[in-house]
Amino acid sequence: MAETLTDDRVNAEIDALHRLAAVVLHEHANHHGLCAVCGCAFPCVRAVLAEPNLAL
Numbered sequence: 001m002a003e004t005l006t007d008d009r010v011n012a013e014i015d016a017l018h019r020l021a022a023v024v025l026h027e028h029a030n031h032h033g034l035c036a037v038c039g040c041a042f043p044c045v046r047a048v049l050a051e052p053n054l055a056l
């Protein structure tokens with residue numbers, strides 16, 4: 001029998017994505033116009049990539 005994704009399991013995956021995105025956005029914060037982690041212009045690539053995951 002094929003394994004099917006239950007709603008609980010899908011929700012858990014989305015929760016994990018949300019938490020990961022929140023951590024990335026929290027760490028890659030705007031620090032006087034620069035990313036606090038990368039040191040490049042804010043928002044950095046990591047923050048831009050993580051942001052859509054919070055909107056799921």
Ligand SMILES: [Zn+2]
Nearest residue numbers: 028035038044
């Ligand atoms: Zn960054």
